Amino acid sequence: MAPPATIVASEESGALIMRAEGSWLVTSATELDRRLHALDLPTDRRVTLDLAGVDRLDTAGAWLLLRTEHALSARGNSVALANVRESFAPLLEQVRARGSGAPLPHPIPPHHTLIGFVARIGEITIMLGHRVYSMLGFGGLVSITFAQLFRRPRRLRVIATLVQMEQTGLDAMPIVGLLSFLIGVVMAYQGADQLRRFGAEIYTVNLLGIAILRELGVLLTAIIIAGRSGSAFTAQIGTMQVNQEIDALRTLGLEPVEVLVLPRVFGLVLTLPLLVFYADAMGLLGGALMSWATLGISLPRFLEQLRGAITEWTLWIGVIKAPFFAMIIAMIGCYEGFNVTGSAESVGRLTTQSVVESIFVVIVADAAFSILFSLLKI
Amino acid sequence: MAASSDDIVIRVRGLVTSFGAQTVHDGLDLDVRRGEVIGVVGGSGSGKSVLLRTVIGLKRPDAGSIDVLGYDVPNLGEAQARALEQRWGVLFQDGALFSSLTVAQNIEVPLREHLGMPEPLMDEIAACKIAIVGLPEATADKFPSQLSGGMRKRAGLARSLALDPEILFLDEPTAGLDPIAAADFDQLIRDLKASLGLTVFLVTHDLDTLFAICDRVAVLVDKTIRVGTLAQHLEDDHPWIHAYFHGPRGRAAQPTNK
Numbered sequence: 318m319a320p321p322a323t324i325v326a327s328e329e330s331g332a333l334i335m336r337a338e339g340s341w342l343v344t345s346a347t348e349l350d351r352r353l354h355a356l357d358l359p360t361d362r363r364v365t366l367d368l369a370g371v372d373r374l375d376t377a378g379a380w381l382l383l384r385t386e387h388a389l390s391a392r393g394n395s396v397a398l399a400n401v402r403e404s405f406a407p408l409l410e411q412v413r414a415r416g417s418g419a420p421l422p423h424p425i426p427p428h429h430t431l432i433g434f435v436a437r438i439g440e441i442t443i444m445l446g447h448r449v450y451s452m453l454g455f456g457g458l459v460s461i462t463f464a465q466l467f468r469r470p471r472r473l474r475v476i477a478t479l480v481q482m483e484q485t486g487l488d489a490m491p492i493v494g495l496l497s498f499l500i501g502v503v504m505a506y507q508g509a510d511q512l513r514r515f516g517a518e519i520y521t522v523n524l525l526g527i528a529i530l531r532e533l534g535v536l537l538t539a540i541i542i543a544g545r546s547g548s549a550f551t552a553q554i555g556t557m558q559v560n561q562e563i564d565a566l567r568t569l570g571l572e573p574v575e576v577l578v579l580p581r582v583f584g585l586v587l588t589l590p591l592l593v594f595y596a597d598a599m600g601l602l603g604g605a606l607m608s609w610a611t612l613g614i615s616l617p618r619f620l621e622q623l624r625g626a627i628t629e630w631t632l633w634i635g636v637i638k639a640p641f642f643a644m645i646i647a648m649i650g651c652y653e654g655f656n657v658t659g660s661a662e663s664v665g666r667l668t669t670q671s672v673v674e675s676i677f678v679v680i681v682a683d684a685a686f687s688i689l690f691s692l693l694k695i
Numbered sequence: 696m697a698a699s700s701d702d703i704v705i706r707v708r709g710l711v712t713s714f715g716a717q718t719v720h721d722g723l724d725l726d727v728r729r730g731e732v733i734g735v736v737g738g739s740g741s742g743k744s745v746l747l748r749t750v751i752g753l754k755r756p757d758a759g760s761i762d763v764l765g766y767d768v769p770n771l772g773e774a775q776a777r778a779l780e781q782r783w784g785v786l787f788q789d790g791a792l793f794s795s796l797t798v799a800q801n802i803e804v805p806l807r808e809h810l811g812m813p814e815p816l817m818d819e820i821a822a823c824k825i826a827i828v829g830l831p832e833a834t835a836d837k838f839p840s841q842l843s844g845g846m847r848k849r850a851g852l853a854r855s856l857a858l859d860p861e862i863l864f865l866d867e868p869t870a871g872l873d874p875i876a877a878a879d880f881d882q883l884i885r886d887l888k889a890s891l892g893l894t895v896f897l898v899t900h901d902l903d904t905l906f907a908i909c910d911r912v913a914v915l916v917d918k919t920i921r922v923g924t925l926a927q928h929l930e931d932d933h934p935w936i937h938a939y940f941h942g943p944r945g946r947a948a949q950p951t952n953k
Contacts, residue, residue: 342859343806343810343820343857343858343859344781344810346810346812346816346820347810347811347812347813347816350812350813350816375859375891376820376823376824376827376856376859376891377820377823377859380819380820380823384819404892407889407890408890408891410890411827411886411890412823412827414826420799420818420819420821420822420832420835421822421832421833421835421836423799423818423835423836424836659840660794660840662794662795662840
């Protein structure tokens with residue numbers, strides 16, 4: 318261990334000698350800093366800083382020495398450094414070149430003040446307006462590119478679309494199936510528990526049928542897919558943006574919206590209704606198993622009761638929402654991907670944002686559908 | 696080459712590294728002496744950066760020993776690793792600054808983690824390092840994304856110098872800089888070496904840097920390494936080394952031909 322660094326003051330023939338000793342290194346800087354602050358500095362004297370006893374010195378030590386020298390001069394002392402070793406001279410010179418003032422105070426982040434806070438609310442409001450505007454613009458761009466496909470249908474990328482369907486649909490089947498099944502189980506269990514008090518256990522089946530087919534199946538699937546595929550869209554396109562691959566596409570005469578966005582939108586619009594149908598089936602299966610286990614409702618009886626409880630419209634109301642939700646998820650995912658700028662950090666930020674936004678918009682859209690259906694009395 | 700063993704801060708013996716079936720280094724020996732600037736050059740894919748990563752313990756070698764400041768790098772215990780990491784500084788290619796922290800906070804990370812310094816002293820030391828690497832004072836509160844590539848490298852250098860290391864590892868410090876900024880950076884390394892007494896392990900492609908600041912040059916050829924002064928390499932008749940130093944760019948960078 319290095320000898321401890323100290324500073325000792327003594328009087329010698331009218332002058333004050335401050336002897337620095339030991340290793341003035343970054344590892345002992347905390348202790349040294351405390352001692353130097355505790356030091357009683359004289360005023361209007363002749364002071365010599367004697368470095369003869371300093372055996373090692375680094376930048377932190379040099380800074381502390383020069384800071385002390387500066388503090389002494391500021392009190393009207395005439396200060397001189399003495400016995401500076403030759404090997405320390407360049408280092409002291411280098412640190413001295415910076416000047417010995419205190420570092421600039423950290424600026425207060427603007428949103429920590431009241432005015433800054435209000436201004437921030439204003440900024441966010443304006444930014445939200447811009448976002449909606451530019452999102453609509455992106456929607457328009459995709460629509461136009463889509464319309465152009467009618468003139469030249471050969472430019473639809475079938476293989477890319479199929480790949481997207483595989484990645485967003487087929488690969489998602491285990492997780493979607495499992496979660497729907499479990500939700501069915503939970504619903505049946507909770508429903509049976511409540512309805513048994515009225516002796517209306519059999520209505521658990523009605524509850525399951527309507528809740529899963531109309532709302533839960535489609536909403537659950539859309540939320541899983543927003544987390545699984547919407548985020549993937551943003552990350553894929555965002556990474557391409559960072560690598561300048563999007564620019565490369567443009568210079569090669571390819572339209573990024575046509576190459577990247579349309580296959581993803583088509584793929585998801587075709588896939589999500591199928592996934593919803595599958596999720597409905599798995600949810601009902603889970604519900605049926607739980608009804609049989611807790612209520613003793615056999616499968617034929619379950620199906621018979623279910624037939625009385627729902628119409629084919631109950632199923633369609635759920636499934637019909639799926640393409641709209643798919644459109645929302647895919648468009649937001651791609652849009653946020655194109656918003657990525659420069660750094661890898663913005664890929665992460667926008668991926669999060671894309672998932673949050675698409676789940677938000679999907680639920681808002683679901684509410685809007687509920688109002689619409691109740692107006693239509695379906 | 697009769698340096699006493701105390702003077703050798705990095706000693707690599709019989710190093711073998713590979714990725715799958717592809718061997719990168721095969722029986723590589725290297726000594727780096729205290730206080731020298733050693734430049735490591737080699738063709739693309741010859742394993743320059745791999746060598747650097749292996750020496751600082753980010754990649755495990757398949758065989759051989761690596762000894763840095765008396766520590767056996769591949770087999771470090773937790774406490775030894777912490778002690779050794781305080782004695783070297785590493786500058787990665789693009790600075791590798793933490794993007795969620797300001798420049799000053801980046802420099803303060805090792806001070807806070809290893810030394811638990813009080814806040815005002817850390818601010819002073821950070822400001823000091825920022826000045827030493829030649830950045831304006833106001834850089835302290837900027838985020839890495841607000842800096843240019845050259846400034847990011849300087850800020851990265853400031854962070855690697857935070858604990859006043861004995862050895863500085865630099866991975867292509869001048870890549871991507873314009874010639875003026877690159878020359879400034881060379882000068883900066885030379886100044887720091889003089890004032891702080893650093894040993895510098897420098898991986899580079901930049902011939903000008905090589906001629907400007909390196910005491911010795913290690914050339915990675917044929918999965919091993921040839922170390923010598925520039926003068927010795929200029930005499931070497933290995934085809935790759937000859938092409939490297941006597942090619943059009945190599946000749947242009949030689950100070951005698953300027």
